[in-house]
Amino acid sequence: MIYFVGAGSGAEDLITVRGQRLLQQADVIIYAGSLVNPELLKERKESCAIYNSAKMTLEEVIAVMVRAEKAGQMTVRLHTGDPCLYGAIREQMDILTEQGIAYESCPGVSSFCGAASALDLEYTLPEISQSVVITRMAGRTPVPERESIRAFAAHQATMVIFLSTGMLKQLSEELIAGGYEAETPAAIVYKATWPEEKKFICTVGTLEETAKREGITKTALILVGNVIGCQTYERSKLYDPTFATEFREASR
Known part of the structure; x- marks a missing residue:
């Protein structure tokens, strides 16, 4: 199995619990070395193989995944932030689908x-x-x-x-x-x-x-945008005492 994991926005404790667990279990980690905090790699087990994708092409990344899959190993593809934003994950997933290799995504905290x-x-x-x-x-x-x-x-x-x-x-x-x-x-x-x-x-x-x-x-x-430093805005209706919701009656 290949797991695409969001590493979070930078701080090592902002990876999700699920993402951290996957890192701890991985046999192979391919991480975006130019952006991912390397401190996250401390979670790996001693036998885990590490690859820095900043120095790799798409074809080289896929080759590592395929070798690991054939060896019965679990791979974590560690992307910065949440990989759904500028993560170039679709092109990887499409090739894995063509080759019949299963994968899942684990979201992360975007920058x-x-x-x-x-x-x-x-x-x-x-x-x-x-x-x-x-x-x-x-x-x-x-x-x-x-x-x-x-x-x-x-x-x-x-x-x-x-x-x-x-x-x-x-x-x-x-x-x-x-x-x-x-x-x-x-x-x-x-x-x-x-x-x-x-x-x-x-x-x-x-x-x-x-x-x-x-x-x-x-x-x-x-x-x-005008939300930056803004001091004058409308109060949220959600917590307005005069605004009824399914959980709370409006005050008169």
């Missing part, structure tokens, strides 16, 4: 959740924003035109932007062209939940300036 916790942030404040757009700038990996930063910015929803720290000048330009004001609140969160975490509040117009000043060049999330 966009870790970034919110770093800033004590709620992405979905009533009357401010009720939607979160998770996206990225087009780079060597293209983005469909209908999903451009400019197109999403027109919605004025909260945005969480992955894999774009090296393109902050262009990102600001696209956000502004799409409808955000230059003064719209923004944040840069570097390595959310890691021991070396850093966080900086700025604006859409000062993203590049802030990153340059603080020496941030990679491994950071960009957050955009």
Whole structure:
């Protein structure tokens, strides 16, 4: 069996209990070495074989999985955050399906959740924003035109932007062209939940300036929207005494 496991956002104790148990049982671990906290590998048993996929191609990763399967071994494919986001897992799963190899997924805590916790942030404040757009700038990996930063910015929803720290000048330009004001609140969160975490509040117009000043060049999330630093918002109806639910009558 192959298990695709989300390693969590960085802190070694943010892996799920299920993910930790799978690491402890694995005969083979293939981990995303450029992003996964190596401290998680302390959970492995002594006989476990370790492979760093940062130095491997898809074909080499699959070859390790196939060898392990033929040997009757259990493999954990350890991805950063939750592997459903920018994890390149579908291409692995499709090949495993073609070869008749069974697999399962174990979710993890995404870095966009870790970034919110770093800033004590709620992405979905009533009357401010009720939607979160998770996206990225087009780079060597293209983005469909209908999903451009400019197109999403027109919605004025909260945005969480992955894999774009090296393109902050262009990102600001696209956000502004799409409808955000230059003064719209923004944040840069570097390595959310890691021991070396850093966080900086700025604006859409000062993203590049802030990153340059603080020496941030990679491994950071960009957050955009009026929920950042917001002090004026509507109270949630869920806990409003005048709002009835199936569990509680409304007060008069």
